[in-house]
Every structure is written in C-alpha cells, then in structure tokens.
Amino acid sequence: MTAPAPAPSPQAVPNDLGFGSVVAAQSRRLMNRDGSFNVQRGSRIGALLGNPYHLLLTMGWPSFLVTMAGVYLLINALFALAYMAAGPGALAEADGAFRSGGFLQAFFFSVETFATIGYGSITAVTPASNIIVLVEAFVGLVSVALVTGIIFARFSRPVPHIRFSDRAVIAPYRGGAGFMFRIANAHRNEIVGVQATVSLARFQETPSGRTRTFTQLALERTTVVFFSLSWTVVHPIDEQSPLWGLTRQDLIDSEAEFLILLSGTDETFFQIVSVRGSYTADEVLWGHRFTNIFLPPAPNGVVRIDLGRLSSTEPATLPSPSGRGGAPRARGPEVVR
Numbered sequence: 001m002t003a004p005a006p007a008p009s010p011q012a013v014p015n016d017l018g019f020g021s022v023v024a025a026q027s028r029r030l031m032n033r034d035g036s037f038n039v040q041r042g043s044r045i046g047a048l049l050g051n052p053y054h055l056l057l058t059m060g061w062p063s064f065l066v067t068m069a070g071v072y073l074l075i076n077a078l079f080a081l082a083y084m085a086a087g088p089g090a091l092a093e094a095d096g097a098f099r100s101g102g103f104l105q106a107f108f109f110s111v112e113t114f115a116t117i118g119y120g121s122i123t124a125v126t127p128a129s130n131i132i133v134l135v136e137a138f139v140g141l142v143s144v145a146l147v148t149g150i151i152f153a154r155f156s157r158p159v160p161h162i163r164f165s166d167r168a169v170i171a172p173y174r175g176g177a178g179f180m181f182r183i184a185n186a187h188r189n190e191i192v193g194v195q196a197t198v199s200l201a202r203f204q205e206t207p208s209g210r211t212r213t214f215t216q217l218a219l220e221r222t223t224v225v226f227f228s229l230s231w232t233v234v235h236p237i238d239e240q241s242p243l244w245g246l247t248r249q250d251l252i253d254s255e256a257e258f259l260i261l262l263s264g265t266d267e268t269f270f271q272i273v274s275v276r277g278s279y280t281a282d283e284v285l286w287g288h289r290f291t292n293i294f295l296p297p298a299p300n301g302v303v304r305i306d307l308g309r310l311s312s313t314e315p316a317t318l319p320s321p322s323g324r325g326g327a328p329r330a331r332g333p334e335v336v337r
Contacts, residue, residue, distance in 0.1 A: 202251065
C-alpha cells in the first residue's frame, strides 16, 4: 500500500486570503474603506455588457437611475432615427398634412409610443412606420417588465448598513493594550449571530525577499448573538499577538492593513449578509480609546446610542512597555507590550 503523502507544513500553505501571490506582492491597499476590493475587473461598460443584471443589482441608486435614464434616452433616439429613415411621409399630423419636424418630432413620437402615452397630433401612417411602432411597442413592454423586476429585486435584496468607526485605536485593555474598532447597526432591522474575522496583512522580510504575509488576529469575542446597537471588536495584544512589541512606525513601514469581515443573519429576510472593511496603519490612533456611545435610558427604559459618537475617541495612557513584569522591554511611547 502506498503511504499517504505528508501534509504540507504551515509555512508551505499559502495564506493570502484569496488575493493571489501577484496582488499580495504589490505595494498598495488591498481593501478600500467601503469594503470594496482595490481591484478592477475590466471596464464598467464591459461589466455592464458581460453581466448587466448583477451590475444593475449591486450599483448605487444614483448610478442605477442615471444608467436607466441613459438607456431610456438611447432607445428612443434609435427609434427616432428609424422613423426618420422610413421617409418624410412616415409620420402625419392630425390634419393629414405630411410635415417633417426632424429628429425632435420623431424622438417625442417615439417617447409617446414607448410609454403608451398617446400620439396626440402625430400618427404613423406608412407601412414602414407602423412596423417600427409594432417593434417599439414590444420593446417598451419588455423593457418595463425587466426594469420593474430589477427594481423589485433591489428593494428585496438585504443590504446591511453596519457603520465602522472612522479610525481604529490602540487602547489600554485589561492591564495591557488592545487593537479595537467599533461598529454599529444603523438600520432598524436586527442582525443575529454576527461573526467577526480580522486579519493583519503586512510586508515582512523573508528568505525569498519582501513578502506580504497574512495573519488572523485572535479576538476577545468572535461572535455576538444579538447585534442591535454597537460592538467594540477587540484584539488583545499579548505575547501571542503579531502586534506584540511593534510600534506605530513598524506598522507604517510594513504597510500594515487590518482586513475585516463581518457576517450574520438578517432577521427580516432570513438571509446571511456580510460586510467588509479595513484600516491601514495610518488610520490607527495610538494611545486613544473610544468614548461612551450610550445615551441615558429613555423614561420608558429604552436603551439608546448616539451614532454621532461612533468614531469619537479620547486620549488614553498606554501601559509602560516595561511596567508589567518580566524581562526588560524596549522603551518608547508607542510600543505595545
């Protein structure tokens, strides 16, 4: 019997979180503050032509409305050109006179046909123009059905609105220090079973050269059952932490980035939703802590928070690097040990 192949060592297993070796090796931010990845998969026009449904479903409302308006105008402009190509006598006014009003007349006739508004004083009279009316009526019927379905899908798709604090902090934590950021549920719907995963990406010197490494950070708590208000996610900086003994300048020099993934179940739609975010080294405040976000309880006992204080911090003294016993440690106001 052939012996099974030995399992690869932890050092041999790629740990790039799916970015790939090429992207991971490049010196740039991996994830934007809004959770979008700092990559481009071709042009936006190519994405619209390649997978229009997904793009129309995920783009923002302003972009969606502008896109729909542009498509609407383009379709009517094309049919206007078709009416003009049918000849000067294709459209007639109510008195039977054949007058060519040019492109604008044909364009507004197309709008009235597309939306079944009613022709008013202009009608199609020739066989060619009536065939164009037939085609446009069908295109208009299908287009309205498709746009209605897309709008319904956009409204019915669960989109969590979890707000991140503008900055993360290195703050005092249980006699030591901890990396922290704060999140809050800005929607009235409840998200249950929220899980947090935080990974540290930074460049390190290896035998093969300067390479970006990825390390998942141990959290004080990885899951909250109910997430109706706010949650301060904490990574304790102890001897097992990759941040142990590092300074703010160390993180900046290594182009450190904290990658965050949150996932939970939306109670309204009973679907799993996820949110991403990141903090770079220069977006981390050292020697600060978050201020209290809770407001005094309402007279009826309702607990309240002030979302305006989500990113509010105040200075806090970090413990001395050598003030917790053990061997002497490097001095400096921004050494976390």
